[in-house]
Amino acid sequence: MSFASNDSATKQSAGIAITAEEIAEQGITASEDVARYALYLGDDALMLGQRLSHWISRAPELEEDIALGNIALDLVGHARFFLTYAGTAWGKTEDDLAYFRDEEEFRSCRLVEQENGDFGQTIARQLIFSYYQHELYSKLVESQDETLAAIAAKALKEVQYHQDHAAQWLLRLGIGTEESHRRIQEGLYYMWPYIDDLFHDDDVTAALPGIAVQPSSLRENFDRRIAEIISEATLELPQVDQAWGGDRSGEFSEARGHILAEMQVLARQFPGATW
Amino acid sequence: MNAPQADHLKAVSDAALGEDEQAAQNYFDQLISEDSRVEPRDWMPEGYRKTLTRQVSQHAHSEIIGMQPEANWITRAPSLKRKAILMAKVQDEAGHGLYLYSAAETLGTPRDVLNQQLLDGKAKYSSIFNYPARTWADIGAIGWLVDGAAICNQVPLCRASYGPYGRAMVRICKEESFHQRQGWEILYELSHGTPEQKQMAQDAVNRFYGPALQMFGPPDEDSPNSKQSMAWNIKRFSNDELRQRFVDMMVPQAEALGLTLPDPDLKWNEERGHYDYGKLDWNEFKSVISGHGPCNVQRMQRRRAAHSEGAWVREAAAEYARKMEAHNAELIGA
DSSP: OOOOGGGOTTSOOSSSOOOHHHHHHTTOOOOHHHHHHHHHHHHHHHHHHHHHHTTTTTSSSHHHHHHHHHHHHHHHHHHHHHHHHHHTTTTOOHHHHHHSOOGGGOOOOHHHHSOOOSHHHHHHHHHHHHHHHHHHHHHHTTOSSHHHHHHHHHHHHHHHHHHHHHHHHHHHHHHSOHHHHHHHHHHHHHHGGGSGGGGOOOHHHHTOTTTSOOGGGGHHHHHHHHHHHHHHTTOOOOOOOOOSOOOTTTOOOTHHHHHHHHHHHHHHHSTTOOO | OOHHHHHHHHHHHHHHHHHHHHHHHHHHHHHHHTTOOBOTTSOOOHHHHHHHHHHHHHHHHHHHHHHHHHHTTGGGOSSHHHHHHHHHHHHHHHHHHHHHHHHHHTTTOOHHHHHHHHHTTOSOOOGGGGSOOOSHHHHHHIIIIIHHHHHHHHTGGGGOSBHHHHHHHHHHHHHHHHHHHHHHHHHHHHHTSOHHHHHHHHHHHHHHHHHHHHTTOSOGGGOTTHHHHHHTTSOOSOHHHHHHHHHHHHHHHHHHHTOOOSOTTOEEETTTTEEEOOOOOHHHHHHIIIIISTTHHHHHHHHHHHHHHTHHHHHHHHHHHHHHHHHHHHHHHO
16 A cells, blocks of 8 residues: 555645745735634634643653644644734734734634643543534635635644544543543533634624635534534533633633743743744 | 482473573574674573663653653743744654663563553663753753763664664664754754853753763763673663763864853863863762752652553543453454
């Protein structure tokens, strides 16, 4: 059996060639509207990558140090693409946007900012987010914006693995032992109130028909697919009200400030420095 | 059977066993003298097996504990590119740990037993990882000096007589050379940055240089096991030979970085064709390796916590596998 080189999950196969550096060098400039949308996508990936990276050297098994680290690395990679592209609208680099925006300027959803908690809580967050991201990128590959489509094509292959990783762990924890069943169920309850945030259409997405994916259009598939895997794992679909207040224009979790304080501390000690 | 008959039979079987063992030993000796590879199913002397199990598992433990000082900076890396590179690097270390535990397992000791030896404090790991990574420049110094020393040590191990170990080292060395390059790059950027950044780089090199030289182990006259390891073709060069090679390699690299090495006695010796270097503080080495370095307690505490907090996850995975197996057996039976 042979594989074509573009079967690799770490190589992008559709659209234009892609690394963050190449996006920066291509001389393409995102419009203001596209840049605002790219921030949504980039900030979600960055926050979750930052959160997950904390597991490296702390995971239940060496194999999970590698797996969670790899997912975190993919997400930071996605963030670099989207932030680099967004930055072209304002003459800013990925690092200007990651390190020198304040809390209220980020556009991440509350779900990705939630604490890691135990492994069950982390897997619950991974499950929700990777299922959402899978739906999102599956549609974004058809975006009329070629750069967004190319980023999505690369990211989609990786997110397929993220989704599989989360689903496999959901099954192991749901079906494994009484304790693991209890913990993953608690994790799902903890994360569930922040699901609606992912599916709000707003002025940013509405301004980009054919370019942005309208989040509400992803809901039906998401609901169906996540209910299936949760049921297969012998777990209960949480029936809880959604947490009040969660659009991307300024509502954010308490955790965001802590995440940024840690992430930005060194870069802000040396503004203008290169690394 | 009367007693003399039984004694006679025993004597015969002992002689047979003795002959087999002698033949096996001869075959092993021949492999070593031909500089060939010993493979897991080959007979090997107990001492060879023990020495390798200890060395390979200590190496694996070092990779795993070594993830901690670097993971310490992943969340604070000063650019997204540096963050991504560092994450990939620490992931590599976990991968190296896995190859090495697998190589050690081929010698007959399971990974969970080796892991337990680490958690119980019965197994050692490289003492360099008991030093703190206080600043971002320390990540550069760890890559350049610590991974650099590791490469000097490990390249000859690619030819180690034990096959699985040598083959694991080939792959590890390839990745380590990337690691060293990223460390070099970090220090290069810092030493060509602002005065504060350059100072940060110099300070890191000042702190890590001595401990990196000690990574090659005690001076030859205090390293009694080296001789046997060399006779077995596990080790190819003595501790002092490797240390010298490392010093000779690092001096021009430090010059290219625009940084100094913290050794007033460092001087080119025309006659020897090597750099002379100053005495190392072996009391510090002994103290750190026996548990009294700046971070020994924290490193072990974090490893134990990850293991105990993850116990329920491992149990769930094992129980799930058992249930699925039973379920499949039932399906096949029905």
